[in-house]
Amino acid sequence: MNSSILKKALPHLIAIVVFLVVAVVYCRPALEGKVVYQSDMLQWKGMAQQSMEYKAKYGHYPLWSESAFSGMPAYTIAMEGRSKFSFEYLSYILTLGLPQPINFFFLACICFYILLAVLRVNPWVGILASLAYAYSSYDPVIIATGHVTKMWALAYAPGVVAGLLLLFRRQYLSGTALLTLFLAFQMGTQHLQVVYYTLLSMGLLTLFYAVDSIRKGQVKQLMLSLGLALAAGLIAFGTSTVGTLPVQEYSKETMRGGRTELTSGTSKLESRNGLSKDYAFQWSYGIGETLTLAVPDIYGGGSGGKEIGDNSKFADQLAQEFSVPEEQGLQYANGSAYWGAQPFTSGPVYLGAVICFLFIFGLVYVKGWQKWWLLSVVVVGILLSWGKNFSSLNYFLFDHFPYYNKFRAPAMALVMPQLAVPLLAALGLNELLTRGDSREVLWKKFKTAAIATGALLAVLVLFYFSADYKGAHDGDLKERFVQGKMQQLSQGRQAGSDAQQQAIATGNSLIKALQADRQSIYGSDLLRTILLIAAAALLLGLFIRNKIKNPVILVAGLIVLSTYDLLAVSTRYLNQDSYTDEADFEASMSPTPADQQISSDPDQNFRVFDQSSQSPFEDARASYFHNSLGGYSPAKLGLYQDLIENQLSKGNMQVYNMLNTKYFIGRDQRTGQPVAQRNPAAFGPCWLVKAIHYVKDGNEEMKALDSINVRDTAIIQQQFESLVKAPPVPDSTASIRLKENLNDKLTYQFSGKTNQFAVFSEIYYDKGWNAFIDGNKADYCRVDYVLRGMAIPAGEHTIEFRFEPHSYAVASTLSVWSSLLVYGLLITAAVGEWKRRSQPAKKAA
Template sequence: MAKRPANPPRAAKTSQFDQKPPLSRPMVHAAFAGLAVLLVLVYYGSLILKSSPPQAPDTVASDAISKMSVLWRDQHNGEMPLWTPAVFSGMPSYGAMIYTHENPISFVLGKATFGNFGIAMALYTLIGGACVYVLLMRYGRSPLASFFAAAVYMFTPYIPGLINAGHNNKILAAAIIPALLLVTDGLLRERSLKAFGWFVLVAAWQLWVRHPQVTYYGIMLVACIVLADVFVQQGALLARARRLAEDVVLLGAGLVFALGIVADPYLPMLEFTPESVRGGAPSAASELAVEAGQASDRGWEFATQWSMHPKELVSFVVPSFYGLWNDPRYNPQTDIEAHTYWGYMPFTQSTHYLGLIPLILALLVRPNRTALIWGCLVFSAIALLIGLGHWFPVLYWPAYKLLPYFAKFRVPSMIYMLLPLSVGIVGAWALDQMMERETVAGRVRAARRFVREEKIALAASVAMVVLALAVTVLHRSPGWVLKAGEENYPAQIQEALAQVRSALLARDVLIALVLAALTAGGLFLVSGRRMSGTIFAAILTAATIADLWRLDFTFLDIRRPTFAEAPIQQPAEVDIIRNDLHAPIPDSVRLWQHIAAGDTLFRIAPVAGLDQAGAMNIESTNEYGLWSLPSVSGYHAAKLRIYDDLTISGGLSRRQVLNMLNARYVIASPGLPDSTLVPIGGGEKTVYRNTTALPRAWWVRSVRSVNDRKTALSSILAPDFDPAEEAIALGTAPKISPDSTLVPPRVSLWDFHRIEIETNNPQPAFLVLSEIYYPRGWHATADGKPVEIVQTNFVLRGLEVPGGTKKIVLTFDSAAYRWGRRLSFTLFPLFLLLVAEETWRARRKKKGSSTG
């Protein structure tokens, strides 16, 4: 019998990726690619068959607000409309990104997906997942771990929630961020002209999908990775600092060129932003509120809407702890299952749950000296705190005040949509560490015992047990799952809400217990060398996908009314208004031509109801834009600052304000107690003709000068203000004669970009136009001579018109739009040629070296 060696030789630790797989590596990649395609096709199968996006609230609102722009462009030989009268009595449409040119990359992908919404979502999801996979393979991760991270990001439940809400641009922006990480990594590794070109093109694509906030968060993730590289590098501090400076210059130059490529539409947006609620202009409404003892920082309130309460962080472990979603389209007293969310935000249509298993794996990871993993860890920690918004001002307030452009965003919790990417990458590292193995005496086994990891996993399981016990105790008191305000519902409704929410919570707590036990139990088996790390990793990957899918299909349920195929029906009030005009007008195109010719100028004021004082509450809806009815109200996240101030100060509830906004028609419930509102027809809603509405242009007999916007706003809100007789001018008031004879002006054209008015007064007079004041792009002339446009009545325009017969012309032209088009048309083809040329050179060089 041979003598056994005293100390058998031990092999060095290796990762599974370093071991030669039973199949060649291309076959492994092909297998995972095929699996990803199969899963994504199943995932989006119902949407692919349906082909069109769901009729989500924001989708309908976007279509409605852009419909008039589409019609106008068709009537003007493809000229792009830069202004829209559809909402808020008029506003810039291109600068607000209401209706813009389609970028060339999206145009090509749209053709490639045959215009099918489901195929497009599947394609973008696969692009994001493929880039995560390639990035991790580049860092030496195993194919299985790389696929795990890709799956976590592809199937995060937040995305189906966004589809259901109609926030499709967020989805596209999030899908491209992994590509941005990939080309950033390539640029910092290669430092070549080809890599620089690819970085510029992908960064431009990222910006072109038109969701700056998601793009901003993606750049934050890139910055965390680049800064982490300084600390994980070895060598002198000066050398590392020099490397950081070079990286910043490279990336900064790339972003500058990318911004040049996307100058269309971003230059017009930057022109518009200072005048919008996202700009830095002070809020006159907030100043009035402070004076009235109602302190309010409108900018801070806007920026921190939808901050995640710290208590709601438990939903990363138990997704329904505060419910999953609530849909404002459904009555919470009748459609109980559409109102399961009971947290601290006004409402939510999705969950930020990213899977309990990836979260536990991220806690188990042993970071090595790699910038990617440390950058993801740092970003995850920062993002977790930023998402708390006003609940954690220690971080959010400095970021709001100091970081460029940060104050222009709202919904702080949106940053959580990148946690599946950063946490998934960290989890992939932990998964690979569990698959490490060694060969001892010809036997393959786990490389070591995971003592630390065992303790963490056991602690997580105990925490789940404690949480389950706490929920069981709290379940005895149904009131704890009610949202603020729901205590006023009838008792049976409160009980029904509590039952639905408690059942959902109990289910998810049980699932969390099972997942924690699965992770901890499997880890003990691997650590005890009773299970292969590869099998354990495969089980965790499958369990993670199943865990995410059970929530995903809650939001992707095509049986929900959101996914209804039926077209939106034209309200009866549309025909009533058309028939009340000088001549019946059968369709939207002819209606707008009629309006533009100056024959019948009007706006509508949709009323949601009356307040306790009997004043009208104007409804924020874009619906009537589908039928070319210009409205004094609307819904858009980036409205003009002055109009937002008018709205939040209650201006639209003042009759004199509605009169000066040319609100000729009021749409409300039957029985409004006002003799000057004459009902002309209706059904469920009645159309009233406002007999005191002012025309689009009129003379006033007196002009009062004020020095600031706050005074101008308070002046028009005063009960004794009569816009038919007096105008409030911001700045120096023109001198006019109150006794002069005033001949009513004649409007000959009132189009998107051009207004023409004919006047014939013996003496100079002041003309008020019921068109929203916007100082960037509008110009006025009287018989060809420039005339100053004065901010009048806080939101309108005024002109001092010389005496005599005059032709007044106002035109809108955006230099930012023109220069943006030129830059985009020049730079994008140049970088396409650069990348093509450098790629061809690289392949030719590689071919030459291989044959030599």
Template sequence: MMKHPVLRFLLPHVLVTVLFALISLLYFYPVLTNKYLEQSDIVQYKGMQRQILEHRAEFDEEPYWIDNAFVGMPTYQITAHYPYDLLRYLETAFFFLPRPADMLFLYLFFFYVFAQSRRFSKPVSVLGAFAYGFSSYYIIILMVGHNTKAMTLAYAPLVFLGLFQVLIDRKKWGILWLTFGLALQLHANHLQMTYYTLVMVFIITLMWGVHTWYKRGILHTLKPVSILLISGLLALILNAQSVLATLDYTKFSTRGASELTINPDGTDKIASDGLSFEYITSYSYGIMESITFISPNIMGGSSSESFADESPFMKFIKVKMSDGSLDYDTAIGLLRQFRPYWGDQPFVAAPVYLGVVVLFFAVLGLVLTNKNTRIVLLSIIAVSLLFSWGKNTPEITQFFIDYLPLYNKFRAVSSAQIMIMLCVPYAAILGIQHLTQEKGMSRKNLLAVYGVVSTFIVLILFLIVGANGFFSFTSTSEGLSNLPNVLLEPLQLSRKLFIWEDVWRILTYLILIVLALLVLRRNLVSGPLFAVIIAITCLVDLWQYNRLFFDTEQFKGKYQFEYPFDKTSQDKIIQKDKSTYRVFEPRLGFSSSRSAYFHNSLGGYHGAKPALLQDVYDFHLYKQDSAVLDMLNVKFIIDDQYADGVGKRQSSLGPVWLVDEVIQVANANEAILQLNQIDHKIQAISQTLKSTLYTSSPNDKISLIEKRNNFLRYSVSTTHERLAVFSDMYYPNGWSLFIDGELQSYHKVNYMLRGVVVPPGKHEIEFVFKPTVIRNGTLLMASGWLLFLVMIVMLMRKQKDSKLE
């Protein structure tokens, strides 16, 4: 047998790693036949990144700016390759499996590493990895393409590995693990998930600090806390480029403060430096909806699912159609309006299901673990629920918005439940470990098992009672008050049947768990074998449920994957025009990058849109105001109201023009309100330039002669001083103006565009995008890696010295 201690140590971990890789590939088996998962968010992302890829291919440089969406914006939150980004190369090594199998593998692998660091047995660690990686939310975000979110969640266990080593184990290498985990999370660039991770870190550190201070004094508390702060700071420095760039852009995005003090309807705007209460809480998990953790169909399941043909509601519709009392169009309308889901969220791809097996042992773990661990886990779970309930607990949520730093920068608060999704698997492996670390079953463990089984039986009875009249099976958002009982009754009955599915699932797995526990109690299986049995049962439970939302048709061939949008006849008509212009597709608004994939578009898809354009849309563009479309150089509108689906606008002003008059306004409110009241061809609005009348000449002209993402060159000739208006987004933090090679200043005009006072004569004007934040971030990042390297060397020397002693 293998005698070398290192090989003997590594072999089981290698086998587990191979197991995780095989399971990940098996779950997403179409990737084995050269199929690619079409993820809805990634399709939109491809529309946004189109111009970036073209620029890289043509000029072999990073543009950091796009013009094909939202009248222009930085690429920091789309896809940006920063110079000397070592973490990007490291991540490339992680993703050796086809996507999304690579993400699932990382879920499993990093939780296993974390569990091993906490000295759980290998079978128990594997069980924890299954519980973590196959949580329904984690699988669904892979199916829809929330890849940065998935990456951030995959790295979360590394953060807690380092945190526990610093606080509890007092290991020297903990600072490196913590720094590494946080750095990878920040690099994944889903700040909301990192924020929730840090909330957990704060709760754990706070409770550990209070306990340690009380037991051992302040000095034993301050050193580990200072290490945590150093780790956090170093992780930020290692991501200085993206962090500084994101902070820089946030001020100009919808996540920042607005200059406006009025709403489009004229009412006063509530001052805020973040998102509104309504926007933050639009996706709030219902209080009772949280029972989906164990009963996923309690609110009907997914909002996109329809009733099965054999359901009472579908049978009712078919009967009414056959006897002529319901026409086809009305029937289709009813089926679209009334679905199994009866919660209050606007859209639910799938409910959050943690698994019967996982939750059973998680509750058991909370009962059996020590008091401090129990308090910490329950505190995190409570905070997670309060965050996710959002508008359902308005006073508490408003408190978070007002007093919790950065809370108002994030929307979709339901995703705060990721904190629970880490705590529950950890609690579950605590429960399994308590049962398997001793032969037989102690009285304490036996009583705990009886208590948890009783709790699950009560839950089953609660669901049965609810299905038989306690639950309404209707939502306030559905407007069912005027629905006749003849239609309401089959609708409610169909929704009840979903709960019965859950009752049988819970009962089935509860019986299997009890049987496994009986076998363990009678010493018919060893502790490790029991853990293996439960791990397999856990995997079957989660795998079986998640497959309900697995659609093999989402996997496409390579061509369909690389070219996700089909070019329409309208696109072909528009692309015949080789001039510089923008396209507007009103039906898509600002929620799709389809038109940005083929054209320079007003629309796009992004969670942090340019605030100036969003304001202009809310006030003017949603009603297709002609004057505003002119100043934004919209030459084509894609809309079915036109004969060929394309409306050509002859009045668009082009990429740049000269105006005769500047009208000074006092504030942003006046600026945005006057946008549709001036003649943009000859007038411009400014808050900084004084009202001025310019002398024009028939020979005055300005034209765009060279255009790249990050470089614009114009030729201008005027007899007198004039103001040039450029149909490009005003963004002073990166765009520099040069007139005949000399750096000059420019102004914000027409609320969101650039204006340049042009001296008389012939001149060459250049706009160059070279954000200093990238250069500064690169220098800071380089210093961070130097510090990280020094830290490794120092720790290695300390370890060597301790061995010599």
């Protein structure tokens, strides 16, 4: 009995060991205490630091942060787990408590292996395909850049699909439990775009399964499966509502939700409709660029990679023309190597040459509806990834498909082929090992797959010789070289026509050299792909011809080929150079003398604008130390984005003052070091105005900020006029001051002999902020386009603003009960499975 259980479990235990060994070897520096130097993680640390400090002091995260964009909901940055009954322990078990990034790769392998086990795929084939999914180049690329939540969501995706397939296999209890658990895991990552593509893949799966079930007259089973899947989805959604509901509410007020009061002058918003198409489709994969699925560097690899080596023609010519050192020339060459359709990229999406060949074999050999489901996932994912390059479809979807206009970077849709391609490759190889077709049939199918693969390789070879290798920025590069050469030749004098012609010739030759380098790295990878496919085809052909008799030898050979293939490419983007000592990583956020000067101010109730950053509204460094006007978020409040584009970007000091910008960080012209400059004109946390200027709409309100002295006059839209119970009456003795700022609770002290109107230098967000005067709820309104204002009666009053979003309270309760349901489902499924497995033993006894 025990030996039988061990025999069944042994292949799975071997798979786990293989996954662990590969992850540990690939990410060995992580075991030495080093961390991946992730730029986006630094940005997150900057945004989250205030929340972390608050939790250390008060024992829980705040719901509002003052550190970025003059104030925003903190639950979009850092928050508690899913609920008091979260699944962190279960996730810890799945990843064996491994450090990052080892845990990412291990988890992705485990989840994909679970999916293949549900499909009853041979365990050895499961190892091959699971490694292929986990080490597809997109995963190390996003890990290297710090897209942690995206990687978590990708790792869990196969488990979600596995749960749905279990339901369709009529294992209703275990299927419901597995689907609920993994979807809860994935929803908990809060990376809704990956969740969206996962659900889209599952929708295609459901469509093909439904057609097959109706044809077979299994409508009852179909409806039961769909009903349970819907229930599982609702429960899973419920577990994460503590994060999703408040964030969903917030998203409607952001630039992604299309929130704006302006009818013109915005660049990233389309009023009421979400992101503009130009902004949303900026990162669209090129149609030809899709060939990177089989040849990684066909379009030059990553924008900052090291694909171009010592034999760079561009670097050699740059050294000749401008005496640029070789190392610097190689950096320049690699920085300009990418010539695809995206503005830039950290690396291509490469699925593996061996896996692509096995996928084609699977297309030829696999029977049944599952092949067509997987092919549809691949096709849809590719079409979506093209974005604006296939605008006839994608613009239509953007305008009409639910929630599609909330996301950007269409290239991310290639996570769908990343799931489907190794899955169909595994199904094809599994059927080869188990179906029992004659050698003649197998050889015929193999030849068809070989011909199809040969046609693909012919296209790749033809493209190698016919492509122009021209990048979108080559014109700018050429102009830079021309100007540099003219300065070199003229030596301060006006350049003559001969110098101009020589400079132009130099620019042309440098660009041609760069294009030659691009062709060279494509040729190198193309040869690599041809050799890998040839080796895989040879193994498969020898097995079909019965020259390799043991299927384990076949699969082991393919595992070695495929894993070598993918790890070799992945190492280009995540390697030992990507790691640093944790202390050095933390030192990236060390305070400068300017930060120290600002932090020494005894009154910290002010904001800072970091002009020393190249992109202050896309950089969270200042947010790590101060309450900043800038930050890093792709989903800023729409009204604040309007203010950035229409006022802050043009340097309107009145607006900076009303945002209480007490310090500007600039750079010393002599040393280049950051320096702090105090702004004595900042208005402070709150002030009383003498008058109110009413305007018709947001356009007039924004325009009024150009001319009206907002220190004395509050600008208010007419729609809020009813909330101003009484106009301000002059009183030279009236005063208001900030008494305490606890992020979620602001307390002010007011004194006045007459009615007054106060403006608070706090961002208006009515989805949770409530105002109170002496403990009684009071009205407040939006003033000066983004701030809060309140009419205050005469007397001595304590004013409070409390951030207590109803959505968060409801979501917290819902998350607790949903989490309890998940635990109940898991326990019930485990008991049911134990009883099912114990039945034969009882009968035998």
